Amino acid sequence: MKKVCIFFAANRYWPKRERLESVYNEIRESLPGFDEYKLITDSDGLILPDGDIIAAVPLSGAVQKRILDACEKYRCAILYGAYIRGNACDAACDDMMRANAAPTFMDVWAVLKRSRNTAMIALSASDLSEKIAAASAYCEINGANVLLIGHTEPWVVSTPRENKRFSKLLSVNMLHAEQDELAQLYYDTKKEDAEPYYRHFTSLASGIKEPSDEDIWNACKMAHALVTLLKKYDAKTAAIACFDLLKVGTSACLGVSFVNDMTDMSIACEGDLDSAITMLIMKNLTCGKLFMANPALRLDGTVNFSHCTAPICCCGENSPCILRSHHESGIGVSPQIDLPIGQRITACRLSGVEGIFTVHGGMTVEGAYEPVCRTQINVKFDDFDHYLETSLGCHQVFAFENIESKAKTIANLLGLKTL
Numbered sequence: 426m427k428k429v430c431i432f433f434a435a436n437r438y439w440p441k442r443e444r445l446e447s448v449y450n451e452i453r454e455s456l457p458g459f460d461e462y463k464l465i466t467d468s469d470g471l472i473l474p475d476g477d478i479i480a481a482v483p484l485s486g487a488v489q490k491r492i493l494d495a496c497e498k499y500r501c502a503i504l505y506g507a508y509i510r511g512n513a514c515d516a517a518c519d520d521m522m523r524a525n526a527a528p529t530f531m532d533v534w535a536v537l538k539r540s541r542n543t544a545m546i547a548l549s550a551s552d553l554s555e556k557i558a559a560a561s562a563y564c565e566i567n568g569a570n571v572l573l574i575g576h577t578e579p580w581v582v583s584t585p586r587e588n589k590r591f592s593k594l595l596s597v598n599m600l601h602a603e604q605d606e607l608a609q610l611y612y613d614t615k616k617e618d619a620e621p622y623y624r625h626f627t628s629l630a631s632g633i634k635e636p637s638d639e640d641i642w643n644a645c646k647m648a649h650a651l652v653t654l655l656k657k658y659d660a661k662t663a664a665i666a667c668f669d670l671l672k673v674g675t676s677a678c679l680g681v682s683f684v685n686d687m688t689d690m691s692i693a694c695e696g697d698l699d700s701a702i703t704m705l706i707m708k709n710l711t712c713g714k715l716f717m718a719n720p721a722l723r724l725d726g727t728v729n730f731s732h733c734t735a736p737i738c739c740c741g742e743n744s745p746c747i748l749r750s751h752h753e754s755g756i757g758v759s760p761q762i763d764l765p766i767g768q769r770i771t772a773c774r775l776s777g778v779e780g781i782f783t784v785h786g787g788m789t790v791e792g793a794y795e796p797v798c799r800t801q802i803n804v805k806f807d808d809f810d811h812y813l814e815t816s817l818g819c820h821q822v823f824a825f826e827n828i829e830s831k832a833k834t835i836a837n838l839l840g841l842k843t844l
Contacts, residue, residue, distance in 0.1 A: 426477055426478070426561055426564055426565070427460045427461070427474075427475060427476035427477050427478070428458070428459045428460050428476060428477070428478045428479075428480070428557060428560075428561070429459060429460060429461045429462070429463065429473075429474050429476040429478070429479050429480070429499075430453070430456055430459040430461070430462045430463075430479075430480040430482065430505075431462075431463045431464075431465060431473070431474075431479060431480070431481055431482065431495060432449050432452070432453075432462075432463070432464045432465065432482045432484055432507075433465055433466075433481065433482065433483050433484060433485075433488040433491055433492050433495075434449075434464070434465075434466050434467075434484040434485045434488065434524070435466065435467045435485045435486060435487035435488055435524075436466050436467055436468055437467075437487065438484075438485035438486060438487070438523075438524035438525065439466070439484070439485060439520075439524060444520065445464070445466075445484070446464070447517075448484065448513070448517045448520055448521070449464045449484070451513055451514065451517055452482065452507045452512070452513055452517070455512070455513070455550055456480070456505075456550060456553065458554070458557065459480065460476065461474045461476065465491065465495075467487065467488065467491070471491060471494060471495065473495055473498050476499055477499060477500045477501065477560075477564050478499060478500065478501045478502075478503070478557065478560045478561065478564065479495060479496060479498070479499040479501070479502050479503070480503045480504075480505050480547070480553060480557070481495060481496055481502060481503070481504050481505065481533075482505045482507045483504075483507075483508075483526050483529040483530050483533065484507070484508075484521055484524060484526055485521070485524035485525055485526055485529065486524060486525030486526070486528065486529045487525075487529075488529060489529055489532050489533050489536075492504075492529075492533050493533060493536055493537070496537060496541075496544065500543060500560075500563075500564055500567070501543045501544075501545075501560035501563055501564065501838070502537060502541070502543065502544045502545070503544075503545045503546070503547050503553060503556045503557065503560060504530065504533055504534050504537060504544070504545070504546045504547070505546075505547045505553050506530050506546070506547070506548050507521065507526070508521035508522055508526040508527055508530065509548055509549070511549065512549060512550065530546075534546050542837070542838060542840055543560070543563065543838055545559070545560070545834070545838075555830060555831055555834070556834065558710065558831055559710070559831050559834040559835045559838060560838070561709070562706065562709035562710050562831075562835050563835055563838045563839065565661070565709045566595065566597065566705055566706060566709060566835075566839065567595075567596050567597075568596060568597070568598065569597050569598065569661040569662070569705060570597070570598045570600055570658055570659050570660045570661060571591065571597045571598065571599050571600065571660065571661070571662055571663070571664075571698070571701060571702060571705065572600045572601070572602060572654075572655065572658050572660035572662070572663040572664075573588065573599070573600070573601050573602070573663070573664050573666075573696060573698060573701075574602050574604060574607055574654065574663055574664065574665040574666060574696075575602075575603065575604040575607075575665065575666030575669055575670070575696060576666055576696055577664070577666065577695070577696030577697065577698065578666055578667075578668055578669075578695040578696050578697075580695075581695050581696060581697050581818075581819070583699065583776070583778070583817060583818030583819065584696075584697050584698050584699040584700075584777060584778075584818065585698065585699075585777045585778050588601070588698065590777050590778075591698060591702060591777050594777060594780055594840075594841075595702065595839055597702065597705075600658050600660065602654060602658065604666060604669060604670055606654065607650055607651065607654050607665075607670065608670070608673050610649075610650035610653050610654055611646055611647050611650040611673055611675075612673075613650075614646040614647075614649045614650050614653075616642065616646075618646070618649045619642060619645040619646040619648070619649050620645075622645035622648040622649060622679070622680075622683060623641060623642060623645040625683065625687070626641065626645065626679060626683075626746075626748065626758075626760070627641065627748075629737050629743055629746055630746050630747060630748045630760075631745055631746060631747060632747040632748070633747070633748045634747055634748065634749050634750075634761075635749055635750035635755070636748055636749070636750055636757075636758045640675070640750075640757060640758055641748065641758055643674065643675040643757070643758075644675050644676060644678070644679040644680070644757050644758035645679060646675070647673075647675050647676070647677055647679070647680050647757075648677075648679050648680035648683050648684075649680075650680070651665070651677060651680035651681070651683075651684060651692065652680070652683070652684060652688070655684065655690050655692075660690065661689075661690055661691070661705055662690060662691045662692070662693070662701045662702065662704050662705035662708075663690070663691075663692045663693070663701060664692070664693045664694075664695075664696045664697050664698045664700065664701035665677055665681070665692055665693070665694065665695075665696065666695065666696040667681075667694050667695060667696075668695065668753075668754075671751070671754050671756050671757070674756065674757075675756065675757040675758070676733075676751040676754070676756055676757025676758065676759065677692075677694075677734075677757075678733045678734050678751055678757060678758060678759040678760070679757075679758050679759070679760065680692075681694060681734040682734050682735060682736055682737065682759075682760050685704070685714055685715055685716075685717075685734070685736050686714050686736035686737055686738055686739075689708070691704035691705060691708050691715060692704075692734075693717050693820070693822075694717060694732065694734055694820075695820075697717075697818075697820055698777065699774060699775050699776060699777050699817070699818055699820075700717050700774065700775075700818075700820045700822055702775050702777070703773050703774050703775045703782075703822045704717065704822050706773070706775065706782075706832070706835060706836075706839070707771075707773055707822055707824050707828070707832065709835075710824070710828045710831045710832060710835060711824045711826060711828050713739060713740060713741070713824055713825050713826055714736035714738060714739040714740075714825070715736070715822055715823065715824060716730075716732070716734075716735050716736060716739060716764070716800070716802070716822070716823045716825075717732055717734065717820050717821070717822050717823075718730035718731055718732040718735075718798070718800075718801075718802070718820065718821060718823065719731055719732060719797070719798065719819055719820060720819065720821060721795060721797060723792070726805065726806075726809045727790060727792060727803050727804060727805045727809075728803070728804050728806070728809075728812070729792055729793075729795050729797070729801055729802075729803050729804075730801065730802050730803075730804055730821060730823070731795065731797040731798035731799070731800060731801040731802075732798045732799075732800060733749075733751055733752055733759035733760075733798045733799045733800065734759070734760075734800075735760060735762045735764065735799075735800035736762075737760060737762055739762075739764060739765075739825045740765055740768060740825045740826075744762050744763050744764055744765065745762070745763040746760050746761065746762045746763075747760070747761045748760060748761075749761045749799045751799075752797065752798045752799055753798075759798075759799045759800075760799065760800065761799040761800055762799075762800045764789065764800065764801075764802045764825075765789060765825070766789050766790060766791055767788065767789065767790075768788065768789045768825050769786070769787075769788060769825075769826060769827050770786070770787050770788065770789060770802075770804060770823050770824065770825055770826075771784065771785070771786055771823070771824045771826065771827055771828045771829050771832060772784075772785040772786075772787065772804070772806075772812075772821045772822065772823050773785070773821070773822055773824075773832055774816075774817045774818055774820065774821055774822060775817070775841070776817040776818070779817070779842075780840070780841055780842060781817060781841060781842050781843075781844055782832070782836040782839075782841040782842070782843050782844070783815045783816070783817055783843070783844045784829050784832045784833055784836070784843060784844075785806050785807070785808070785811065785812050785815075785821075786806070786807045786827060786829050787804045787805055787806040787807055788804070788805050789802050789803060789804055789805075790803050790804070790805045791803065802823070804823075815844040
């Protein structure tokens with residue numbers, strides 16, 4: 426993923442080259458994180474560096490067409506208002522204003538926004554950083570491999586059964602693997618293959634309740650099989666029909682937890698492709714981990730969310746963990762994790778049927794432990810009624826930080842309506 430920052434200036438507005446380069450260098454130093462920077466004037470040829478994302482910075486008038494031509498060469502384009510007070514010293518802002526950078530900025534933006542949905546504007550350095558993160562996520566999602574392992578569980582009625590719908594909606598590659606392929610990988614897994622997973626979970630667990638040592642080894646063999654399968658298909662995310670898989674004598678819960686916690690891939694349960702692609706979107710927006718969970722409403726306006734596949738390290742440090750059996754079947758191993766209270770969260774979900782993406786903010790709060798899936802969090806949404814009115818399905822995907830703005834930006838880039 427290559428990000429370039431290109432500055433555009435017309436010589437008539439900047440007769441003193443040394444002053445132009447001084448302003449260019451000042452703004453460049455305030456915008457770290459790009460792979461390449463370049464200053465292009467109207468006496469230069471429009472020779473552009475290779476890349477995926479461009480931040481285009483107008484420093485004067487009479488450069489509109491050159492900016493638009495340049496933006497066409499990149500997958501995402503962000504127009505940056507360097508002339509805006511606070512983005513440079515007053516003297517530099519004065520020079521850019523005298524050079525007509527301000528009307529140029531809006532002139533270019535008027536054309537960009539109507540000609541492509543992968544164009545954005547940024548009005549400050551922090552805004553630009555956020556837009557770059559969203560553009561980077563877009564480039565990672567576009568063309569990513571999405572794997573369905575088995576078939577969507579029959580009770581997950583909200584997600585599409587027609588997988589090609591996602592290819593058309595989001596330009597992802599939909600792949601399928603039969604559960605027998607995963608089962609065979611599990612049977613073929615040797616103890617030494619499973620040992621790193623065994624050490625990982627037993628070293629982090631403060632206790633073990635129902636599972637035997639053999640149960641833990643088998644669950645870790647399944648974890649290895651899952652990672653192997655995702656790598657075979659080069660899948661960035663997957664949805665696994667986990668209940669039918671129980672017939673092999675273990676669960677996929679530890680494997681799903683490990684993938685979501687310790688890799689750059691993600692897995693959703695129950696063959697829920699909406700959730701799998703939601704995880705793909707969100708994982709590219711956060712350095713933290715994701716938790717997919719079922720809701721249970723309460724009269725006090727909070728919601729208990731639970732599942733058996735939570736990550737142990739969701740907020741930068743490991744949470745207390747006990748190894749349990751899978752709640753509904755009593756088979757295999759699931760982590761019961763004490764997730765943090767008083768933590769800001771963002772909950773999202775895609776509807777492949779409707780082309781809609783929901784974004785909800787909230788906080789984790791104290792609440793009673795329910796007789797449901799092993800790991801639970803209680804959430805007080807900023808707007809409980811909005812959550813109810815816009816719910817797109819059972820499962821919600823949680824990031825343990827505020828990524829609401831970035832989530833809405835990436836949804837817009839992907840052409841999704843945000844609720």
